[in-house]
Amino acid sequence: QVQLVQSGPELKKPGASVKVSCRASGYPFTTYAVNWVRQAPGQGLEWIGFINTKTGKPTFAQGFTGRFVFSLDTSVNTAYLQINSLKAEDTAIYYCARDHGVARLDNWGQGTLVTVSS
Amino acid sequence: QSVLVQPPSASGTPGQRVTVSCSGGGSNIGSNNVNWYQQLPGTAPKLLIYTNNQRPAGVPDRFSGSKSGTSASLAISGLQSEDEADYYCAAWDDGLNGVVFGGGTKLTVL
Numbered sequence: 001q002v003q004l005v006q007s008g009p010e011l012k013k014p015g016a017s018v019k020v021s022c023r024a025s026g027y028p029f030t031t032y033a034v035n036w037v038r039q040a041p042g043q044g045l046e047w048i049g050f051i052n053t054k055t056g057k058p059t060f061a062q063g064f065t066g067r068f069v070f071s072l073d074t075s076v077n078t079a080y081l082q083i084n085s086l087k088a089e090d091t092a093i094y095y096c097a098r099d100h101g102v103a104r105l106d107n108w109g110q111g112t113l114v115t116v117s118s
Numbered sequence: 119q120s121v122l123v124q125p126p127s128a129s130g131t132p133g134q135r136v137t138v139s140c141s142g143g144g145s146n147i148g149s150n151n152v153n154w155y156q157q158l159p160g161t162a163p164k165l166l167i168y169t170n171n172q173r174p175a176g177v178p179d180r181f182s183g184s185k186s187g188t189s190a191s192l193a194i195s196g197l198q199s200e201d202e203a204d205y206y207c208a209a210w211d212d213g214l215n216g217v218v219f220g221g222g223t224k225l226t227v228l
Contacts, residue, residue, distance in 0.1 A: 062214060097163075103209050106174065110162055
């Protein structure tokens, strides 16, 4: 069955970087894009962007350009989200999700809590 | 302030029918399909309705979706206690060139 498994929780200081992984299984990895979604504590879902797993081309939502980086390692069916120059307001659960097309995110990872605190 | 507007809360008693609305504009709901997600407490979101009114395998037919113009609705009939969750609408926005979510509706089963 389709599964997306994310890396464990992270505690980082402001200004540091973090890299979250999302390993996919149960389907041909390069067939579907991988989206990233953020959920701050007690808040709603916020779309960060997606990466085309065939070409590696990223697309970012407004407000997520510059510090956010998407990457892939297709040899291990894994997508990555790296956040640089972390700020306290980046504290959130970050989810990866398989993109079946046009906002149809049909399988989600379990989420990775990133806490930014001095 | 979310691009798609949902009521922050909704409630109903077991067995009742409840609806959750989602209001957008011409660049999102007006020209693209709407998807709905259910997030049970402490868990990842799950796709509940796609392409306005389609249910993924395993989703009970108590859940239904509809779209008209620049608005969409999620209906839950025969409300059950396990339906208590947050519900989000989402659509592609042609102007923003990205996915937009509603702010979410917290459903309480009384």
